[in-house]
Amino acid sequence: MRVSKWWFLGVGLYSPFALAxxxxxxxxxxxxxxxxxxxxxxxxxxxIAKRFNQPGVLGELLMGVILGNLCYFAGSQLVIILRxxxxxxxxLKEVLQGKTLGQAVDxxxxxxxxxxxxxxxxxxxxxxxxxxxxxxxDIFSRYxxxxxxxxxxxxxxxxxxxxxxxxxxxxxxxxxxAPMILGFGVAYLLMPxxxxxxxxxxxATLSATSIGITARVLKxxxxxxxxxxxxxxxxxxxxxxxxxxxxxxxxxxxxxxxVDAYTxxxxxxxxxxxxxxxxxxxxxxxxxxxxxxxxxxxWEAKLFVSFLFVMSLAWLASYIQLxxxxxxxxxGVILHDGYFKADKSSAKESLSIQHLVSPLESILAPMFFMVxxxxxxxxxFFNWQVLFLASGLVVAAIIGKLVSGxxxxxxDDRLLIGIGMLPRGEVGLVFASxxxxxxxxxxxxFSAIVLxxxxxxxxxxxxxxxxxxxxxxxxxxxx
Amino acid sequence: MRVSKWWFLGVGLYSPFALAxxxxxxxxxxxxxxxxxxxxxxxxxxxIAKRFNQPGVLGELLMGVILGNLCYFAGSQLVIILRxxxxxxxxLKEVLQGKTLGQAVDxxxxxxxxxxxxxxxxxxxxxxxxxxxxxxxDIFSRYxxxxxxxxxxxxxxxxxxxxxxxxxxxxxxxxxxAPMILGFGVAYLLMPxxxxxxxxxxxATLSATSIGITARVLKxxxxxxxxxxxxxxxxxxxxxxxxxxxxxxxxxxxxxxxVDAYTxxxxxxxxxxxxxxxxxxxxxxxxxxxxxxxxxxxWEAKLFVSFLFVMSLAWLASYIQLxxxxxxxxxGVILHDGYFKADKSSAKESLSIQHLVSPLESILAPMFFMVxxxxxxxxxFFNWQVLFLASGLVVAAIIGKLVSGxxxxxxDDRLLIGIGMLPRGEVGLVFASxxxxxxxxxxxxFSAIVLxxxxxxxxxxxxxxxxxxxxxxxxxxxx
Numbered sequence: 001m002r003v004s005k006w007w008f009l010g011v012g013l014y015s016p017f018a019l020a021x022x023x024x025x026x027x028x029x030x031x032x033x034x035x036x037x038x039x040x041x042x043x044x045x046x047x048i049a050k051r052f053n054q055p056g057v058l059g060e061l062l063m064g065v066i067l068g069n070l071c072y073f074a075g076s077q078l079v080i081i082l083r084x085x086x087x088x089x090x091x092l093k094e095v096l097q098g099k100t101l102g103q104a105v106d107x108x109x110x111x112x113x114x115x116x117x118x119x120x121x122x123x124x125x126x127x128x129x130x131x132x133x134x135x136x137x138d139i140f141s142r143y144x145x146x147x148x149x150x151x152x153x154x155x156x157x158x159x160x161x162x163x164x165x166x167x168x169x170x171x172x173x174x175x176x177x178a179p180m181i182l183g184f185g186v187a188y189l190l191m192p193x194x195x196x197x198x199x200x201x202x203x204a205t206l207s208a209t210s211i212g213i214t215a216r217v218l219k220x221x222x223x224x225x226x227x228x229x230x231x232x233x234x235x236x237x238x239x240x241x242x243x244x245x246x247x248x249x250x251x252x253x254x255x256x257x258x259v260d261a262y263t264x265x266x267x268x269x270x271x272x273x274x275x276x277x278x279x280x281x282x283x284x285x286x287x288x289x290x291x292x293x294x295x296x297x298x299w300e301a302k303l304f305v306s307f308l309f310v311m312s313l314a315w316l317a318s319y320i321q322l323x324x325x326x327x328x329x330x331x332g333v334i335l336h337d338g339y340f341k342a343d344k345s346s347a348k349e350s351l352s353i354q355h356l357v358s359p360l361e362s363i364l365a366p367m368f369f370m371v372x373x374x375x376x377x378x379x380x381f382f383n384w385q386v387l388f389l390a391s392g393l394v395v396a397a398i399i400g401k402l403v404s405g406x407x408x409x410x411x412d413d414r415l416l417i418g419i420g421m422l423p424r425g426e427v428g429l430v431f432a433s434x435x436x437x438x439x440x441x442x443x444x445x446f447s448a449i450v451l452x453x454x455x456x457x458x459x460x461x462x463x464x465x466x467x468x469x470x471x472x473x474x475x476x477x478x479x
Numbered sequence: 480m481r482v483s484k485w486w487f488l489g490v491g492l493y494s495p496f497a498l499a500x501x502x503x504x505x506x507x508x509x510x511x512x513x514x515x516x517x518x519x520x521x522x523x524x525x526x527i528a529k530r531f532n533q534p535g536v537l538g539e540l541l542m543g544v545i546l547g548n549l550c551y552f553a554g555s556q557l558v559i560i561l562r563x564x565x566x567x568x569x570x571l572k573e574v575l576q577g578k579t580l581g582q583a584v585d586x587x588x589x590x591x592x593x594x595x596x597x598x599x600x601x602x603x604x605x606x607x608x609x610x611x612x613x614x615x616x617d618i619f620s621r622y623x624x625x626x627x628x629x630x631x632x633x634x635x636x637x638x639x640x641x642x643x644x645x646x647x648x649x650x651x652x653x654x655x656x657a658p659m660i661l662g663f664g665v666a667y668l669l670m671p672x673x674x675x676x677x678x679x680x681x682x683a684t685l686s687a688t689s690i691g692i693t694a695r696v697l698k699x700x701x702x703x704x705x706x707x708x709x710x711x712x713x714x715x716x717x718x719x720x721x722x723x724x725x726x727x728x729x730x731x732x733x734x735x736x737x738v739d740a741y742t743x744x745x746x747x748x749x750x751x752x753x754x755x756x757x758x759x760x761x762x763x764x765x766x767x768x769x770x771x772x773x774x775x776x777x778w779e780a781k782l783f784v785s786f787l788f789v790m791s792l793a794w795l796a797s798y799i800q801l802x803x804x805x806x807x808x809x810x811g812v813i814l815h816d817g818y819f820k821a822d823k824s825s826a827k828e829s830l831s832i833q834h835l836v837s838p839l840e841s842i843l844a845p846m847f848f849m850v851x852x853x854x855x856x857x858x859x860f861f862n863w864q865v866l867f868l869a870s871g872l873v874v875a876a877i878i879g880k881l882v883s884g885x886x887x888x889x890x891d892d893r894l895l896i897g898i899g900m901l902p903r904g905e906v907g908l909v910f911a912s913x914x915x916x917x918x919x920x921x922x923x924x925f926s927a928i929v930l931x932x933x934x935x936x937x938x939x940x941x942x943x944x945x946x947x948x949x950x951x952x953x954x955x956x957x958x
Binding site: 026027028029031032033035036039040043046047050051086089092093095096097098100101122123127128131132135136138139142143146293295296299300303304307308311312314315318319323324351355356357358359360362363434437 | 505506507508510511512514515518519522525526529530565568571572574575576577579580601602606607610611614615617618621622625772774775778779782783786787790791793794797798802803830834835836837838839841842913916
């Protein structure tokens with residue numbers, strides 16, 4: 001049994017790429033192998049996290065870190081390529097323009113050790129296969145983020161946003177401003193050589209809030225209908241929008257290379273116009289599209305309209321130099337089942353937008369978290385500076401969000417609200433990955449940020465539960 | 480209005496790639512633009528086809544042909560790349576191994592006119608972007624075929640297959656053998672210079688049957704419960720399996736370069752072992768996996784188990800040199816909702832496998848038909864030989880399947896059964912695309928085969944309806 005197991009692993013991991021490189025199998029076969037393996041481990045991570053009552057995202061991310069680094073230290077050439085994220089496509093571009101592979105890699109990667117590893121991996125017999133697989137994995141994970149943000153948007157409707165109270169607004173603003181200022185300070189002090197752009201990007205990443213994790217914990221504790229919960233959820237929803245605008249501003253500063261009032265002002269105006277324009281024109285276009293597609297089956301029309309709408313807004317957002325995810329989020333906020341004629345005649349016809357899109361999201365989003373995990377180079381932590389930086393970011397991230405509770409009514413439990421705002425979850429990771437794509441976040445910084453996201457996401461649920469336990473005791477004493 | 484429209488088209492079509500090539504936007508943005516545009520036109524094609532009471536597949540395919548050729552004649556560099564299908568990945572491989580772009584293209588493409596066009600497109604400023612987009616489109620469409628065949632498999636259960644009557648078996652066998660022999664003859668006569676492998680591949684493609692189109696027409700006419708309908712559907716189901724085995728044998732002959740008893744025998748044994756093995760082991764593995772995933776939400780477990788199962792079998796099939804679609808089909812035949820605990824507590828929990836997988840299939844499969852359409856080079860028809868060949872194939876395809884009706888009971892309407900077996904639909908296209916990937920089907924041949932598929936798929940529904948009308952008249956006369 002033992003022998004046959006190893007034999008299987010042996011062929012499973014090496015031979016398929018060789019076969020594909022010879023062109024003798026379906027070109028999709030090697031992609032299927034890697035994509036399915038990544039998804040398999042992502043599901044395992046999610047499964048383990050769930051069994052330990054942790055958010056699924058955390059399990060997927062940690063599984064990515066563990067698997068990625070194990071494979072890297074075991075010498076996997078595919079992981080060497082995957083670790084470098086989208087910078088390998090710059091390599092490809094240089095090669096197609098006439099550079100040799102070695103020259104191209106050196107031009108893109110600054111670290112010569114990783115560069116020589118990458119050159120070796122790409123020039124090997126399976127290099128082309130690996131490159132293509134890495135590209136598909138990259139694209140799948142980006143589609144995953146788009147569907148993820150669309151689903152986040154679906155959960156926050158325009159109506160609800162209008163009803164958020166003054167307290168939520170205050171909590172949201174403090175929850176953005178405080179971590180930004182603290183984060184910028186930490187980055188400035190602990191990374192002496194860093195650029196202003198990098199410091200700003202870190203600050204923006206610290207300001208993110210993930211509504212999903214807190215909401216789930218509050219649901220579990222049956223506290224979702226309390227005043228505190230409403231304040232937290234309202235603030236987190238606003239934070240999503242403010243955070244996305246902030247991301248757009250910071251990205252634009254990075255792209256333009258300078259912090260000037262014109263750039264910042266332009267992006268803020270673009271963002272506001274984008275949200276306002278989609279909120280105004282979106283429903284009109286949707287109604288026309290739905291009317292036009294009335295000859296298709298209702299579930300089909302719903303799926304197609306949703307898909308085309310999300311993708312159009314994602315592309316449009318990117319076209320005016322906002323991020324694709326901003327468009328996806330806006331599409332989610334606007335779209336709801338009410339646009340479509342309710343037809344409950346068969347089970348398939350009564351499928352909601354969420355039913356139709358969640359298969360796409362459930363398959364693709366875990367890929368994103370695995371890819372983020374794989375890109376965390378554990379060896380970067382063998383460096384006191386990185387550890388200091390990570391600790392500083394964690395402290396700034398925690399204090400910044402705890403302080404946000406002060407925006408709430410003094411009758412409410414302000415500490416509880418602050419704790420609820422802690423987790424950065426998927427939103428923080430999306431910000432970090434965009435920074436990496438833009439080239440402003442180095443390997444070291446990326447590791448430190450991912451650690452910050454893991455810790456803030458990990459501690460929030462037990463702290464929330466503990467705080468509720470303390471409150472319960474206090475109430476019992478009072479009575 | 481007119482000016483603004485053109486302005487929009489201008490930026491819409493050119494600028495995004497330039498932006499992406501500069502690395503200033505999300506790398507997925509240009510992919511989203513093209514993928515969404517292709518899907519949009521696919522849906523349009525489907526929509527128009529449905530409005531004219533035609534199968535959706537036909538609309539998607541024709542839209543691909545029209546759009547692809549229009550863009551090509553308008554000089555779109557992306558379409559120049561998309562037209563060459565997966566052969567551009569051989570180009571990429573040669574480039575990474577040190578050849579110049581021009582040398583690599585010349586090594587892969589035989590037609591020097593297309594080669595120089597391709598070199599120009601790839602070496603342009605957006606070449607890398609186009610290459611990456613073409614690759615993603617290719618991979619998406621291949622995933623689409625896998626989901627498509629999985630859904631075809633889902634519709635044919637093991638139980639139903641056991642109950643197919645002797646007549647269905649006879650119809651299926653004649654329906655495979657007759658078009659093969661005729662197709663081989665036509666190919667041999669009309670393509671004097673062709674290889675034995677190409678002739679065999681054409682013969683196999685002619686033997687395909689698409690159950691979906693006939694089934695839909697029979698449902699519309701409310702004839703799905705008649706004896707003839709049962710014979711047709713049973714035969715078409717068997718044809719799916721026999722056809723896939725045939726495809727495996729022919730592909731293997733192409734890969735190994737020789738027709739010998741050993742190769743053919745080995746692949747037949749592999750295929751039988753694969754089907755038998757998955758039928759025997761599949762349920763055991765499925766039960767264990769479902770038990771293991773019981774801590775996930777039921778709908779999530781169902782989606783993940785289905786996805787992993789399809790992809791594992793698809794990969795395994797490709798690993799033993801069968802096609803990925805054989806694995807996907809087998810997965811569909813084995814999997815059914817009965818494996819999962821029925822939990823009707825909420826709408827989301829009661830989702831069937833078909834509900835969960837159809838969003839994936841509905842988005843990706845139309846890409847496949849569009850891509851097939853785009854790869855049809857209309858200029859190949861400016862050649863008498865190609866037109867002769869196409870006509871020959873159409874005649875062989877029609878007569879071959881009409882003859883299959885002779886396998887049915889003499890009391891049944893044999894002509895009706897023959898007509899029902901006519902459409903090649905998606906199965907024929909899958910066969911043709913595999914042949915193209917393997918390099919055995921030239922541009923000319925590909926065009927001729929796609930025309931054959933379009934015609935046989937197009938004429939079947941009206942002929943079926945006409946035949947039923949004639950029968951009704953006869954019955955009225957008799958009474």
